[in-house]
Amino acid sequence: MQKKASSKKQHSQRRQVQHVASDLQLKATTINDVARLSGVSKKTVSRVINEAPFVKLETRHRVEEVIRKMSYKPNPQARGLAFRKSFLIGLIYDNPNAEYVMNCLEGALEALRDSGFELIVHPCNRRSPEFLAGVKNFVERQKLHGVIMLPPISENLAVLKILADRQCPHVSIASVKMETATYRVVSNDRDACAEAVEHLVDLGHARIAIITGPESHSSANERLGGFVEGLTRRGIAVPPEYIVKGGYTFESGIEAAESLLSLPSRPTAIFASNDEMAAGVYEAAHRAGIDIPEQLSVVGFDDSPIASRIWPPLTTIRLPIRSTAQLAVTKLVSSPTDFESQDTAFVVAHLVVRKSTQALVTR
């Protein structure tokens, strides 16, 4: 009896502790607590957590009920240690477009909500000598569950190889289909650019120039490809001097626009391969005293915040970035990791017409 009483006392003390714990979680419930209260072994609780087959339905329900009641959450570190794999998804990027990255981040996190996974970021500089070592270290040390890559890292074969060698599942977000990636989310930059150019042709423009992105970005090639495609479809030739190289930066946009605007046969419309460069076109036009859109129509790409804040609001192309990242991450955490089969999802970009494009006034 004495023993029993003592046991009871202990029990009530423990309950008090647990009560505090449920509030402050100073002492979190573990798999052992769940096992004890469910009357099964912790191995069976483990099976329920991991949705393993071969658990009697009744047992499963009972365990799930206890888990719910105690609001038990498996310790990701312990699971990670045993699995030899963490519950962290890495986001690797080398992209100066903050808005783009933040949108990806939010889309990714949305897909991760309540999944038990967390997002860990790895911005990098692909020109740095420690670039690849940094990626390697990041992936290995954290034993990443998966990696999502933004362009132009998503097109980097060395990075892709590092991930493949380490059997680390990865998603490549790009405007082209990276053959070696486990998963891919591909956007149709090409079609959208063709659409944009056709919009300009419909407005009566025939002298249409493009400022391209850097060749190292496949998106730059895709966008140029779409530009040419659109003009070709409408039977309009592209004089070589209307194709000017840019670097996706504001400054390169200014420079490219200055050369275009000083051409003897000045273009009446400029397609800038991103909004940053389109803003550069605005700057150059201001300096040259050329009115947009009266004397020059401009189209950008990205629909970044700048697009609607410059004057006149910029006609541009919008990519569904959030849902792209969401798709990417969903692939990573929900699919069975199957290295044999690859998978590709597609997302669609759209033209957003604002005030920077208008019908050509024939004089």
Added chain:
Amino acid sequence: MQKKASSKKQHSQRRQVQHVASDLQLKATTINDVARLSGVSKKTVSRVINEAPFVKLETRHRVEEVIRKMSYKPNPQARGLAFRKSFLIGLIYDNPNAEYVMNCLEGALEALRDSGFELIVHPCNRRSPEFLAGVKNFVERQKLHGVIMLPPISENLAVLKILADRQCPHVSIASVKMETATYRVVSNDRDACAEAVEHLVDLGHARIAIITGPESHSSANERLGGFVEGLTRRGIAVPPEYIVKGGYTFESGIEAAESLLSLPSRPTAIFASNDEMAAGVYEAAHRAGIDIPEQLSVVGFDDSPIASRIWPPLTTIRLPIRSTAQLAVTKLVSSPTDFESQDTAFVVAHLVVRKSTQALVTR
């Protein structure tokens, strides 16, 4: 002999495996490997890793040498499990300014480089009903080593309490000194705004208006305070109709500017409490046919990319965001976690004069 030979064979096989491992790290070296090769117990290796006192200097050097040679990196999950604390730093924010957040992120990561810690992001919505539960869950589940908070989350007392209750070290980045935070990095928004206003007065402006930020942000109050302070110092009174509420958004900037620009006694200069709203002032001025800077000088705050991309380039205030975040994180990972003493660092904002402010033309 037979036994010995067999042992040798095993040994050479193991070395081969290790060679591959050093390349692909399929089988990482553990504390046991280091202990064996150093001729000490793993506990002593552990002491060296954790820079514990009471290790003979010679022993320490020997172990460090082996660690270096094998390029051994302790497994953060195992350490975390034993420490009951992860090697993850959480970044909590609810801030629409992508550029600001990305800069913080990069500054934070710079401070974390080679520290063995990683950054894990938690954007949130402080209006959402699950906001606090989300933060709680994030901190507990991941057993965060520390948290860095951006405004306005950094001023949220409920969040601060959650962190304090869980003994989770945290840094508050803000324009005011949050009393309860473990660490704080404080910017002098007030002084910088006073400086900006004095710049306008020096240019001959006397009719200077302000578009404030939302009252829920202490930065909004600080900036308004600095605005008033600057004018007061120069003996200029502020008519109440020159103080208009904004919400830190582009749209609220447009609206506020429209009301200011239609005032009988129109201001000749407008101080917008951030760049987004300054862009809104540009938009309203365009619509009203008012030239910047000829008829209206404009000052912003943030020096976001927009500031130098709109026309004319915006005079604004620049905060050293990267180094702010760097300071914050350095505090978190380098200081001994001492809950008794608090610590505050200060960062300084500066006025960047561009083309949106000019001397008042007296007619």
Added chain:
DNA sequence: CTGAAAGCGCTTACAG
């Protein structure tokens, strides 16, 4: 369908 044992790679608590 379920469980007891051993182990993931580290640290704490205790000895010496």
Added chain:
DNA sequence: CTGAAAGCGCTTACAG
């Protein structure tokens, strides 16, 4: 100054 044992919270490999 150093080490052997036990443990962090989970899973794998093996039985039954």
